[in-house]
Amino acid sequence: ETGVTQSxxxxxxxxxxxVTLRCSSQSGHNTVSWYQQALGQGxxxxxxxxxxxxxGRGNFPPRFSGLQFPNYSSELNVNALELDDSAxxxxxxxxxxxxxxxxxxxxxxxx
Amino acid sequence: xxxxxxxxxxxxxxxxxxxxxxxxxxxxxPPYLFWYVQYPNQGLQLLLKYTSAATLVKGINGxxxxxxxxxxxxxxxKPSAHMSDAAEYFCAVSDRAGRRALTFGSGTRLQVQP
Numbered sequence: 704e705t706g707v708t709q710s711x712x713x714x715x716x717x718x719x720x721x722v723t724l725r726c727s728s729q730s731g732h733n734t735v736s737w738y739q740q741a742l743g744q745g746x747x748x749x750x751x752x753x754x755x756x757x758x759g760r761g762n763f764p765p766r767f768s769g770l771q772f773p774n775y776s777s778e779l780n781v782n783a784l785e786l787d788d789s790a791x792x793x794x795x796x797x798x799x800x801x802x803x804x805x806x807x808x809x810x811x812x813x814x
Numbered sequence: 815x816x817x818x819x820x821x822x823x824x825x826x827x828x829x830x831x832x833x834x835x836x837x838x839x840x841x842x843x844p845p846y847l848f849w850y851v852q853y854p855n856q857g858l859q860l861l862l863k864y865t866s867a868a869t870l871v872k873g874i875n876g877x878x879x880x881x882x883x884x885x886x887x888x889x890x891x892k893p894s895a896h897m898s899d900a901a902e903y904f905c906a907v908s909d910r911a912g913r914r915a916l917t918f919g920s921g922t923r924l925q926v927q928p
Contacts, residue, residue, distance in 0.1 A: 707857075736915065745818075745904050745918030746858070759915055793857055795916075803916065805850075805857040 705730055707796050707806035715812045716784050724779040724809045728796030734758070735777040736803060737769060740791040752777055781811075789813045816841045816907045820919035828927050833877075833892040835922045837905030840886065847888040848906040848916065849879055858904065864888060875899070900926045 708727045716722050728735050734753045738746035748761035752771035766782040775796070781788055789812050795803035821836040839845055846865050850858040862873025869881040879890045888905060902923050906916040 738916075738918075743921075745906075745920050746916070748915040748917070751915060761915065795858075797914075802860060802863065803914075805859070807855075807857040 707794060707804050709792075709794050709806040709809050711809060712807070713810045713812075715814060717814050718784055718786060720784050721780065721782045722784060722811060724781075724792050724794075724811070726777045726779070726794030726796070726806060728775045728777065728794075729804050732796035732798050732804070733775050734797045735771055735775065736795045736797070737777070737779050738793040738795065739763070740793055740808070741787075742790070746793055749779070784813045786813050816845065816909065816917045818905050818907050818917055818919035820903075820905050820922050822922055823920065824923045824925065826925040826927060827895045829897055830894050833890070833895045833899065833924065835890040835903050835905075835924065837879075837888045837890065837919060838886050839888060839905070839907045841907055841909070843909050845907045845909065846914070847879075847881060848908070849873065849877070849888075849890050850904045850906060850918075852902040852904065852921075854901075861890070861903075895924075895926045897926050897928065900924055 710725045736751040737749040740746040750760040751758045755771045768780045771777045791808040793808045795805045797803045817840045819838045848863045849861040862871045864881045872878045877892045902921050905919045908914045
């Protein structure tokens, strides 16, 4: 059974650019949640997708957007990057409302 | 609204000593509670979870936690620390309905001294 995978592992962008992060959910999981973890802090909920529809959103601006595909993989898109967007972005998959399994994360640095 | 407070951003224990990491929660509805561990440059691994069954929950690697509603606490313990327990630990809460988004505390870094 393959766990949750994320790509890329690391990336560096400059202010104002756009970025797309990818997540492959664990086999059989139909729900994906995204979290932002700033350095030295706990993860913060960005949004969740269930069967390709957004199923809730945290306190993040609209420039954070996402997609879930028919195979339940997901993308997180961030437009107009700001320095404060530098963080570890974590994806978690689950089967409906069951336990969330986390991927290793993507480390984004905005210069 | 839900929130989690983890008392002590850093905890240091000797190898073989008791580990106690504190977590207090606030929730307007009956909560589900979780402890996760994060090793450097890795994602989060679930240690244990409380979902309204037994109040004393046993998890992996010898950890356990007790749900105390009257104290709104869910402290994590391990009788004997091992060097491999050194990591960042996060307490999290979610509601029992809806999307079950996790609200995390700010974390406690556990150091284990030889």
